[in-house]
Amino acid sequence: MKTKLSLIVLALASLALLVSGCAQGLMPSSWPGVTADAERAYVAAGPFVYAVNLNTGAEVWHFPEKASTANPFNAAPVLTVDGQLIVAGFNKVLSSLDPADGSLNWEFEGAHDRYYGSVLATESMIYAPNADYNLYALTLDGDLVWQFAAEQAIWAAPVSDGERVYFGALDRRVYALDAQTGALVWEQTLNSAILASLAFGPEGTLFVSTLNGSVFALDSRSGRTIWAQPFDAENQIWAAPVMFHDNLYIVDMAGLIYTLDPARGEESLPRLDADSAIVSAPLIANEVLVFGTEEGTMFIIDQAHNPQTVRLSGQLYGAPAVSGDLILFAPLETDDLLLAVTLEGIQRWGFSPED
């Protein structure tokens, strides 16, 4: 009887682990991020960051040497002006690598939580957003200069005009900090969480999209609202706003693409429909806007506002990258970790790492 009881308890415990623990553990926490230079693409996808030869689609190196599935990389790697590749993952560590061979330059271990967003690298500084509510400012040698605590996690890369650093957080606030000292210049509370980066517009305007489908234009000098919600998206907004040919482009999770007049916030061109959720900001490449959709479509808008779709594969959650005539997507739910396609929809190669 005792053996039976032990077996029952063991079975229940296993079931509990299976249902409660493993079910959560198997789900990816975010989506892969990609960036590129003239020679290589760098994709942060799961346990590794891979460097992939742009001509052949073959792996050049991966980092770290040993996989840790518990600490994946998802934030798109960032290249600095002095030739470093900054990668950040769930292991709370920010690493500087040599883009040529993946060797480690330095590490910053001061954060207490995961990195979901990419860093911003300026000419002299690195600004790293972390889920521990802090924005960390480092020198290009990885030394901490200052840190600033928001009220909630920061999931997206900040932007800077050289003098100040601006970012939004899940606490619904937009923060403007002195880029050198981290001192708070102003903060503005909006109506919902801010998941994406901000965008600069003409004359120091700062555009912010919030999760509940609103868009705001703020004066970057004072934080004053220039316009707020002259329009509401039909669904949530996860992607950052983008300025393209004097228009402000906003995308929502229903796949609708809105074109706004940046001065007044009113819709200036007819809406376009990508028919599938768009999670990340579009890429401006070769005079067109390129979006990835959840259903695996590359959606392109040209200068004349004409749409074009190209069916790829997987779920294209992350923002695409560009190098030459190649558009790079890091899809989920497909065999390839990285796809290289042309704007005409020709797939040059797909990269899937060897086991």
Added chain:
Amino acid sequence: MWEAIVNFFTNTLIIIYQYTGQNFGVAIVLFTILIRLLTHPLMARQIKSTQKMQELQQSKEWGDIQKKYKDNREQLAQEQMKLYQKEGVSPFGSCLPTFVQLPIMFALYQSVMRALASSPMQLLILTRAVWTNGEMSNLIPLNSQFLWMNLGQPERIYIAGLGIPLLALIVAVTTFIQTKVTMPPPNPTNPPDQAAAMNSSMTMMMPLMMGYFALTFASGLAVYIIVGNLLSLVQYALLGRVYWSNLLPKSKRQEKSK
């Protein structure tokens, strides 16, 4: 089906959260009370069924069978089954509500994790699971702080750099008390049997198992277990089935019964 249950729980939690001062800890407590109210008829049946079985196990007839067939386990089991049938007692009747509680606990755990959505993918799933999309966006991120704990993380209190799992200890203690005081004291004239041994094992295993869950999983689950244990005590007390004397040492208990 499972997803539908988790989504239902998630939405219920968020609705309670929305209307109770946006405190997720309070939402879990109220949700637990709601679940207990809904499952009370089942629980009451279990308590009565357990009581009936335990009374049977304390009867002279049961004791006689134990003595008579102590060297023949197979025959003993058959005779016990006959006695169960004769008295109209189902030996599994008391297990059913426990098996109902476990999926609820697992679904609640996933709901808590889903509602707190601490990563982009979790948030994406959450925003698609909620019934009121627009209003929900205004609530995100949910406030995961409750008293001293972050409900989405396992709880520790740090004293001199040492992480003490206070909540896991409270879970283990309340589970122990709840298990111990709801079991009728054994009949001293009957020889110790398998059922008594099983009860004794349960008293030790359940607190350890629940304590382990609280130690490992998000503290929101521990809050659910603690509130659930306290409510169980209330339910048993309302039906007059709490034996506080079980908490006394054996010698004192025997003294008291004399």
